[in-house]
Amino acid sequence: MQxxxxxxxxxxxxxxxxDEAAKxxxxxxxxxxxxGHPPVERVLARLDNLPWRLTRSASVSSAKKLVTILExxxxxxxxxxxxxxxxxSDSQPTTAVSRATPETPTPSENRQAEQHVxxxxxxxxxxxxxxxxxxxxxxxxxxxxxxxxxxxxxLDRTFQICRSHFWKLLVIASIPVLITxxxxxxxxxxxxxxxxxxxxxxxxxxxxxxxxxxxxxPSIIVFLVALFYLSQGAMIHAVSFxxxxxNIVIKEAxxxxxxxxxxxxxxxxxxxxxxxxxVTAPILLGIGAYFAFRLFTSGWWSAVTWPFLMLxxxxxxxxxxxxxxxxxxxxxxxxxxxxxxxxxxxxxxxQGWPKSYFMRLIVLLHLxxxxxxxxxxxxxxxxxxxxxxxxxxxxxxxxxxxFLSTLxxxxxxxxxxxxxxxxxxxxxxxxEGFDLKMLASMDGR
Amino acid sequence: MKQNxxxxxxxxxxxxxxxxxxxxxxxRFLAYLIDRLIQFxxxxxxxxxxxxxxxxxAKLVAVADIIYxxxxxxxxxxxAVAILVYGVLSLGYFILFEYVxxxxxxxxxxxxxxxxxxxxxxxxxxxxxVRNILRAVDILADIYPLGLVVMFIDSRNRRxxxxxxxxxxxxxxxSRLPLGKNSARSLGVDDQxxxxxxxxxxxxxxxxxxxxxxxREALDAEYRQxxxxxxxxxxxxxxxxxxxxxxxLELFLERVEADYRERLRIL
Numbered sequence: 001m002q003x004x005x006x007x008x009x010x011x012x013x014x015x016x017x018x019d020e021a022a023k024x025x026x027x028x029x030x031x032x033x034x035x036g037h038p039p040v041e042r043v044l045a046r047l048d049n050l051p052w053r054l055t056r057s058a059s060v061s062s063a064k065k066l067v068t069i070l071e072x073x074x075x076x077x078x079x080x081x082x083x084x085x086x087x088x089s090d091s092q093p094t095t096a097v098s099r100a101t102p103e104t105p106t107p108s109e110n111r112q113a114e115q116h117v118x119x120x121x122x123x124x125x126x127x128x129x130x131x132x133x134x135x136x137x138x139x140x141x142x143x144x145x146x147x148x149x150x151x152x153x154x155l156d157r158t159f160q161i162c163r164s165h166f167w168k169l170l171v172i173a174s175i176p177v178l179i180t181x182x183x184x185x186x187x188x189x190x191x192x193x194x195x196x197x198x199x200x201x202x203x204x205x206x207x208x209x210x211x212x213x214x215x216x217x218p219s220i221i222v223f224l225v226a227l228f229y230l231s232q233g234a235m236i237h238a239v240s241f242x243x244x245x246x247n248i249v250i251k252e253a254x255x256x257x258x259x260x261x262x263x264x265x266x267x268x269x270x271x272x273x274x275x276x277x278x279v280t281a282p283i284l285l286g287i288g289a290y291f292a293f294r295l296f297t298s299g300w301w302s303a304v305t306w307p308f309l310m311l312x313x314x315x316x317x318x319x320x321x322x323x324x325x326x327x328x329x330x331x332x333x334x335x336x337x338x339x340x341x342x343x344x345x346x347x348x349x350x351q352g353w354p355k356s357y358f359m360r361l362i363v364l365l366h367l368x369x370x371x372x373x374x375x376x377x378x379x380x381x382x383x384x385x386x387x388x389x390x391x392x393x394x395x396x397x398x399x400x401x402x403f404l405s406t407l408x409x410x411x412x413x414x415x416x417x418x419x420x421x422x423x424x425x426x427x428x429x430x431x432e433g434f435d436l437k438m439l440a441s442m443d444g445r
Numbered sequence: 446m447k448q449n450x451x452x453x454x455x456x457x458x459x460x461x462x463x464x465x466x467x468x469x470x471x472x473r474f475l476a477y478l479i480d481r482l483i484q485f486x487x488x489x490x491x492x493x494x495x496x497x498x499x500x501x502x503a504k505l506v507a508v509a510d511i512i513y514x515x516x517x518x519x520x521x522x523x524x525a526v527a528i529l530v531y532g533v534l535s536l537g538y539f540i541l542f543e544y545v546x547x548x549x550x551x552x553x554x555x556x557x558x559x560x561x562x563x564x565x566x567x568x569x570x571x572x573x574x575v576r577n578i579l580r581a582v583d584i585l586a587d588i589y590p591l592g593l594v595v596m597f598i599d600s601r602n603r604r605x606x607x608x609x610x611x612x613x614x615x616x617x618x619x620s621r622l623p624l625g626k627n628s629a630r631s632l633g634v635d636d637q638x639x640x641x642x643x644x645x646x647x648x649x650x651x652x653x654x655x656x657x658x659x660x661r662e663a664l665d666a667e668y669r670q671x672x673x674x675x676x677x678x679x680x681x682x683x684x685x686x687x688x689x690x691x692x693x694l695e696l697f698l699e700r701v702e703a704d705y706r707e708r709l710r711i712l
Contacts, residue, residue: 030461033459033461034457034459034461034463038463038565042617046464053462054460054461054462055456055460055461055462056462057456057460058460059460062459062460148660148663150472150556151471151475152469152471152472152474152475152476152556153469153471153472154471155469155470155471155472155474155475156468156469156470156471156472157469157471158471159469159470159471159597160469162597163597347665349663350660350662350663351663367474367475367478370478371474371593374589374590374593375593377590378590378593378594381590430660430663430664431663431664431665431668432664432665432668433657433660433664433668433669433672436653436656436657436660436672436676437672437675439649439652439653439656440653440672440675440676440679441675
């Protein structure tokens with residue numbers, strides 16, 4: 001047993017409340033004696049999540065006072081290191097508090113919690129106050145609790161994910177830009193080194209020009225499309241892993257999507273076709289409305305129907321927006337993925353605003369637009385300043401502007417991807433109990 | 446239990462440690478938007494009232510003359526006063542609410558967040574004034590570019606105003622109790638077996654059951670049934686009771702949850 005010193009700081013922990021009926025009294029008294037007088041409800045909520053380490057730096061007299069008050073109220077308290085035997089000999093409550101009901105044994109799980117608390121002070125250090133991420137008792141870091149979120153909660157989670165894995169996600173998003181930029185740079189260097197000019201190219205035989213165009217241009221298009229979808233899929237996969245508190249490796253994210261690239265691209269084309277259909281439908285309906293109105297009056301009165309017709313593409317395209325998440329995360333493709341997205345963004349939540357999941361997505365998209373505007377402003381403002389300063393060096397200013405603009409759009413795309421993945425999982429948590437399923441499948445945790 | 450938010454531990458002068466959950470950037474942004482909408486509504490309402498009064502007043506010739514003379518004398522001062530009123534309303538809204546409502550505004554209240562001092566105490570008028578005056582630096586064109594960057598970089602989600610005033614924005618927890626139904630329907634297991642099953646439950650099992658019962662109404666029907674089945678399987682796998690409930694699985698989970706809670710209370 002360590003030698004007691006009156007200067008040794010004490011850790012005081014409430015380990016249990018012996019009687020539920022006394023909990024309110026304990027909370028009221030704690031609220032009263034605590035500086036700042038936190039609301040009783042907050043203290044009560046804290047007492048529901050014991051053990052509660054009150055302090056790690058109490059003096060002997062403060063610890064003694066706390067113990068006598070709390071034990072008198074009916075709470076079980078642990079002091080580490082224990083108080084000297086004589087310090088408690090005349091312990092009487094100094095405040096008029098109601099006594100708790102006779103002592104009863106602490107619940108077994110609180111005993112387990114006590115053992116955990118006993119281990120904690122070995123790493124004691126005096127702290128005034130600090131912000132630290134509260135890590136899971138297993139010692140994992142950066143884990144996210146799966147639970148249904150409000151709109152504010154979805155944005156919070158988005159910012160948390162972006163902040164904790166910012167550089168990794170930025171690299172994933174920027175790989176296509178870096179590759180295409182690198183290829184363009186290499187091409188320019190080759191042209192310059194070989195002394196090629198447009199006049200020299202114009203002197204080539206026509207069949208070479210046509211063959212080149214037929215081979216090169218489609219290849220470039222396919223390559224760029226594949227690169228874009230690879231990056232998008234890798235981003236979704238990476239964010240999904242982060243959300244589920246798993247480690248991500250950039251190479252693994254791209255490799256995962258490589259296996260699904262064909263299905264992903266074809267499903268995207270299907271989505272594009274569906275979007276085209278949703279855009280075409282109101283045009284055709286508008287034309288029909290024009291001729292219908294012409295039967296009675298001027299056809300241009302059909303313009304009153306246009307605002308309502310414009311809702312058709314907005315509604316249809318929004319309902320299909322989660323198709324890419326379905327393809328990457330659930331391994332469902334083509335029409336099934338579109339149907340799944342349609343069904344997912346349907347129905348109403350039991351709490352929160354807005355209740356309709358579709359309206360939630362609409363509000364979230366509007367909030368994303370505002371935040372994207374802010375992100376754009378953050379990057380364009382320095383570009384404008386540099387442009388003004390280096391007005392004599394136009395090329396430098398243009399390159400810098402382009403660089404910042406590209407960076408801003410990449411950061412915005414990262415944010416948007418994360419936001420939609422978090423929304424997708426929130427829908428699954430709410431509608432399918434995905435988080436409850438995950439919890440149920442975790443054995444013994 | 447794992448946590449996904451930053452928490453801050455505050456030690457008061459009485460050496461009591463209080464833990465608060467920091468409000469995230471998203472909730473703060475949303476709370477600000479809601480407050481701005483309310484402010485615009487108030488300013489618009491004020492503008493409407495003044496317009497109506499002037500419009501009604503202008504009907505009377507004498508009042509119209511007075512108004513005309515005031516315009517001639519005051520001139521640009523009217524615009525200056527209008528800008529001042531706008532500024533006072535914009536700033537005063539936040540300062541007043543945060544002081545009177547202990548760190549809350551209508552927007553913050555809707556997101557269940559509030560402002561506190563770094564020692565856990567409610568904020569004073571001075572701190573409210575400092576953090577809200579500096580909001581003008583944070584918001585720049587009303588979309589918070591600087592504030593967003595600072596909050597993103599700072600580990601405690603503080604903007605410049607929070608740093609200057611020594612405040613934090615924290616979340617207030619909102620607890621929900623499970624929805625319980627009283628039903629006399631038969632379970633297919635007797636009370637003794639039910640107690641045996643509840644006795645082998647861990648706190649993790651209890652949390653799972655509790656969360657399921659609180660949210661089951663929002664779940665799609667097929668997933669609700671599936672999930673109830675999985676949870677019952679999980680609980681039964683740990684107990685020695687062989688007979689599983691044949692009828693209402695959710696009723697069984699309600700009973701088990703109630704029994705577990707009762708056991709803790711008795712202990």
